[in-house]
Amino acid sequence: GQNIDQPTEMTATEGAIVQINCTYQTSGFNGLFWYQQHAGEAPTFLSYNVLDGLEEKGRFSSFLSRSKGYSYLLLKELQMKDSASYLCAVTDSNYQLIWGAGTKLIIKP
């Protein structure tokens, strides 16, 4: 079966750094997405990785290791507005997007 694992919830402090991990077992791999979803809102695109390595975009970076079936989202200089759920999703060999259950990130002052 296909499976994506993320921690259910994480807590971090404003101004700090947090890393949200995602491991996947899918039938094939054609890319990995990270989405952000604030409570009561729609998911919005954050990043895309298809090759191994780190993709940096401002305060957010995403890393991929295809051999390990592993990715992480790194959030620096945390702000209160970063409190949200972070969804990891993988495109499989049929080009279907398989979603993780999301990690709820709580930022404390």
Next chain:
Amino acid sequence: DTAVSQTPKYLVTQMGNDKSIKCEQNLGHDTMYWYKQDSKKFLKIMFSYNNKELIINETVPNRFSPKSPDKAHLNLHINSLELGDSAVYFCASSQGTGDYNEQFFGPGTRLTVL
């Protein structure tokens, strides 16, 4: 100039009723999706259409019927609503169905079945 829009935003109805949710995208995308997000926040794909043709039909009750009159619209009709249908339903669209299929989501429709 909303990219993906859904109506209604909130829908409260009684068990056994039939209801529809409409979705429109003005991004010129070829592929549209319907997702269900339950109280546990898990996002589950229900249907996917590419150029008005069904390409994904996950295991959902046949009380749910999607309809795509053109590639900019994908509506969801639900018959004989049940309590377990209460959830947030998201419509989304993407340029295609290849590897980089970034999806753009509508604001969601919160359905409450009483």
